[in-house]
């Protein structure tokens with residue numbers, strides 16, 4: 001594939017960065033460059049925010065009907081589907097994910113988000129409020145928050161950009177999108193399709209570049225809202241940096257999802273589900289199952305079956321249809337995953353399979369062998385910290401009553417899973433676990449209609465479903481004396 005050249009998109013114009021800087025993104029399966037992108041500087045950030053501010057109240061956007069906005073979003077969904085093959089290949093080249101995941105999760109999910117929020121455009125309603133003043137009509141309007149900075153991570157670039165852009169536009173906002181510097185390719189292509197769909201100039205602006213571009217947006221007084229998906233450490237920085245004009249902030253941050261395997265679980269289905277839930281996109285998933293609490297009577301059987309299945313997976317470039325597990329996004333990230341594995345060994349966990357980089361024919365890429373640890377304790381780093389890679393620590397439990405306390409003993413609260421055939425066990429644990437999503441006997445894949453977000457240090461607010469309408473609108477009360 002040729003190296004793609006990418007520009008910034010500001011006020012409806014494609015152009016290089018004002019300062020002329022550029023950066024490269026690489027194919028994680030081969031180390032080859034895949035894209036050369038404009039690196040935005042302070043002037044570009046100012047111009048993008050200004051373009052978004054002007055478009056917010058321009059007749060071409062503020063003046064169009066809700067039905068017209070719906071048609072634009074629907075058209076974007078159609079264009080994503082018309083370009084599904086190309087988008088999936090770009091995502092795989094840039095991010096590394098197997099082509100089947102790029103097609104079935106990333107591209108399909110992106111189109112569905114636009115279609116789902118196209119439906120909401122004509123249903124964003126206010127209420128009439130029974131205030132107790134005589135002769136007074138009070139009603140509410142839901143208005144756009146304003147200029148939204150949408151900052152995304154590298155693990156599902158296309159889908160996460162879509163789950164922010166679609167509701168922001170449905171609610172009438174304008175946006176400046178800043179994809180992760182490792183994986184800007186599909187966001188660039190998505191913005192081209194949004195332009196082609198006829199979304200007016202200035203409504204969607206694109207800035208490519210690294211953390212400094214994100215910082216400049218978060219501090220910018222012309223930005224009204226930040227929607228950020230990424231690490232908890234950066235989420236904390238964003239909260240501090242956005243205090244100047246008290247921006248509205250939505251944060252989708254890290255996770256350490258527990259997966260509980262009850263004594264009555266169908267062990268083979270639990271092994272298969274835990275393996276897929278842990279290794280989707282090589283474990284680079286915020287809700288990936290990343291600590292397994294297994295009834296002690298089943299723990300050895302579970303660990304042995306999990307390790308055998310993990311060791312049998314076929315690693316390879318995502319573009320190869322036979323690949324089951326792709327590379328990690330970068331060399332730096334692989335080094336971080338490996339350092340956690342070394343810590344696990346040093347802290348006394350039993351390494352059952354994996355534990356090293358895959359060499360041989362795959363040595364040019366960032367391939368790490370799926371790694372299963374047994375005999376893990378709650379206080380080990382591999383059981384507590386977000387690794388974001390193919391590392392599966394198994395912990396045993398004796399008393400189901402201790403489970404909620406152990407699962408909740410974490411800074412994170414994004415997701416959890418439970419494998420059981422007992423409805424009562426499922427409902428009780430689902431109610432006691434402090435997490436934004438609990439999956440019973442299934443994989444942690446979001447849906448545009450269901451709320452997504454975390455308790456505790458996993459974030460602020462909820463995206464997706466009707467919940468996104470709350471975070472992309474301000475409520476205005478209109479009081480009218482009728483006497």
Ligand code: NAD
Nearest residue numbers: 152153154179180210211214215230231234252253254286
């Ligand atoms: P990251 O926090 O390093 O970067 C995310 C984005 O923020 C990038 O675009 C980056 O350039 C930008 N950025 C970095 N520093 C910034 C700053 N100070 N101010 C503003 N922007 C800044 O995250 P990552 O490594 O790209 O992604 C992995 C993390 O994302 C994991 O922790 C994962 O759990 C999390 N994640 C969460 C969800 C969710 O829904 N909760 C989904 C996907 C990923």
